Amino acid sequence: MSxxxxxxxxxxxxxxxxxxxxxxxxxxxxxxxxxxxxxxIWRAARRLGIDLADTDDVVQEVFVVAHRRLAEFEGRAxxxxxxxxxxxxxxxxxxxxxxxKPGHRPADSLAxxxxxxxxxxxxxxxxxxxxxxxxxxxxxxxxxxxxxREVFVLAEIEQLSSVEIAAVLGENVNTVYSRLRAARQEFxxxxxxxxxxxxxxxx
Amino acid sequence: MNDLESRAKAIVEAGREADAPKAADRxxxxxxxxxxxxxxxxVASSAAASxxxxxxxxGLAVLAVSVVGGGTVGVLKVRSTRPxxxxxxxxxxxSAPAVLPEAIPAPEEQPAPEGMEDTTRKAExxxxxxxxxxxxxxxPEDDQLNAEVAVxxxxxxxLRLGRPARALQALVExxxxxxxxxxxxxxQAMVAIATCQAKPGPGAWAQAEAFMRExxxxxxxxxxxxxxxxxxxxKSP
Numbered sequence: 001m002s003x004x005x006x007x008x009x010x011x012x013x014x015x016x017x018x019x020x021x022x023x024x025x026x027x028x029x030x031x032x033x034x035x036x037x038x039x040x041i042w043r044a045a046r047r048l049g050i051d052l053a054d055t056d057d058v059v060q061e062v063f064v065v066a067h068r069r070l071a072e073f074e075g076r077a078x079x080x081x082x083x084x085x086x087x088x089x090x091x092x093x094x095x096x097x098x099x100x101k102p103g104h105r106p107a108d109s110l111a112x113x114x115x116x117x118x119x120x121x122x123x124x125x126x127x128x129x130x131x132x133x134x135x136x137x138x139x140x141x142x143x144x145x146x147x148x149r150e151v152f153v154l155a156e157i158e159q160l161s162s163v164e165i166a167a168v169l170g171e172n173v174n175t176v177y178s179r180l181r182a183a184r185q186e187f188x189x190x191x192x193x194x195x196x197x198x199x200x201x202x203x
Numbered sequence: 204m205n206d207l208e209s210r211a212k213a214i215v216e217a218g219r220e221a222d223a224p225k226a227a228d229r230x231x232x233x234x235x236x237x238x239x240x241x242x243x244x245x246v247a248s249s250a251a252a253s254x255x256x257x258x259x260x261x262g263l264a265v266l267a268v269s270v271v272g273g274g275t276v277g278v279l280k281v282r283s284t285r286p287x288x289x290x291x292x293x294x295x296x297x298s299a300p301a302v303l304p305e306a307i308p309a310p311e312e313q314p315a316p317e318g319m320e321d322t323t324r325k326a327e328x329x330x331x332x333x334x335x336x337x338x339x340x341x342x343p344e345d346d347q348l349n350a351e352v353a354v355x356x357x358x359x360x361x362l363r364l365g366r367p368a369r370a371l372q373a374l375v376e377x378x379x380x381x382x383x384x385x386x387x388x389x390x391q392a393m394v395a396i397a398t399c400q401a402k403p404g405p406g407a408w409a410q411a412e413a414f415m416r417e418x419x420x421x422x423x424x425x426x427x428x429x430x431x432x433x434x435x436x437x438k439s440p
Contacts, residue, residue: 034233042224042232056232063236137218156207156215184207191211 030067037083038063040158044084046134047141047153048091061090077167081160085168088150095146140190148183155180156187230348351377351386358393367401392423399431407431 038059045058065086073082141149154160154168162180166173207215358373374394377384384390395414398407411431415424 034236035229038229038232039224042228043219046222047218056228056235059232060235060239063232064239067236067240133214133217134221137214137221140214157219184211188208188211191214195210 030070033066033070033079033083034063037080040080041083041087044087044153044158045091047138047157048087048149049138049142049146050091050094054094058087058090058094062087065090077164081164081168084154084158084160085170088168092146136194140187140194143190144183144186148179148186151176151179152183152187156184347381348385351381351384351390354380355386355389355393358397362393362397362400365400367397370397371401388418388421389423391418392421392427395427396430403431 041062042055042059045055045062046052050058062083066083069086073079077085141152144152150169151165154165155162160168162173162176165171165180166176169176171179206212354373354377358370358377361367361370361373370393374390374397377390391414395407395411398410401407408431411427414421414427415432418424
């Protein structure tokens with residue numbers, strides 16, 4: 001492969017008004033897609049439960065898939081939504097693979113949450129300031145089942161609309177509504193338990 | 204749907220940006236993505252190549268040095284853990300740099316063949332300002348990486364055109380400007396390849412062996428082996 005071949009390819013479909021570029025010109029530049037969305041994808045991967053040590057691999061896989069399929073992207077959804085769809089699939093695959101491996105502990109972050117209680121002293125507000133906010137969030141998210149966690153992360157952290165979430169997950173919008181309602185209730189219960197434990201009471 | 208109650212919402216808000224990735228994370232993963240794309244041959248024949256910006260394509264062109272001349276990368280799966288920031292300097296680049304042979308005369312200036320002009324810099328599109336919580340700002344590291352890529356690309360083209368002496372000149376320029384740069388491993392591989400082509404012999408083979416020893420996981424090993432070690436063995440009695 002030579003640089004010339006790259007240039008020829010670059011001058012091909014894009015310059016001839018290929019469907020993908022016409023449908024969504026901004027989306028045809030992989031470099032821009034990466035720069036615009038890397039931060040969101042990295043953060044969402046972490047909040048969906050990917051261990052820090054594996055985040056590079058998962059994010060890398062998302063963008064490799066995105067590159068492969070970018071020419072097929074029709075611009076019917078936002079690029080961000082499309083990338084989340086890829087991310088969710090990669091994350092699900094990650095957990096399926098991890099669960100097959102002996103010794104894997106899928107809810108490591110639960111332990112992190114428990115450790116937070118041991119910081120001791122101060123009221124809830126001070127404790128919240130001391131502890132790592134991301135670890136608190138991850139610890140609580142880890143108490144949601146995977147389906148509710150996905151919906152919760154996409155809605156509350158990434159702030160996608162229910163219609164967008166339905167597109168990302170390939171679910172009915174009503175299913176998203178009901179799953180999100182349940183996820184919020186579980187999350188609030190987990191927060192209440194965390195605060196109770198933090199104050200020294202029983203969960 | 205009911206909104207979250209205020210305490211739960213506060214935890215979500217606090218945690219949302221609590222461990223945001225750094226520019227170093229972005230650059231490291233991007234490099235791995237580009238390498239995986241190259242290794243998968245996605246660029247060579249796919250219309251997807253048109254989806255790359257010029258900057259990304261140049262990066263691919265350099266990282267794809269192992270494909271030049273008909274060689275193949277083989278299976279490359281970039282698997283990385285999240286290392287310290289200093290991983291930006293490849294292991295091979297941290298060690299003593301490959302020695303550029305001084306005995307090779309400077310090549311005569313020749314006009315670049317038609318269609319080979321370097322358009323990498325003038326065509327760089329302007330970047331948009333950073334959006335809050337979104338696209339990350341261009342960093343000085345980006346500029347250096349782009350500059351390193353441009354020099355290595357020039358060297359790679361010279362190699363492709365069968366002009367190893369001129370490639371070595373470009374690599375001397377790389378050393379002068381960047382020392383042990385971010386792409387030091389790629390630079391070391393190209394020095395070995397160019398030296399083996401320009402002046403094959405024990406000195407060149409030693410450079411190749413040093414690269415093989417210092418960059419055991421490099422995707423460029425096969426290319427170096429093909430250019431240096433295989434011909435050397437073929438010549439030995």
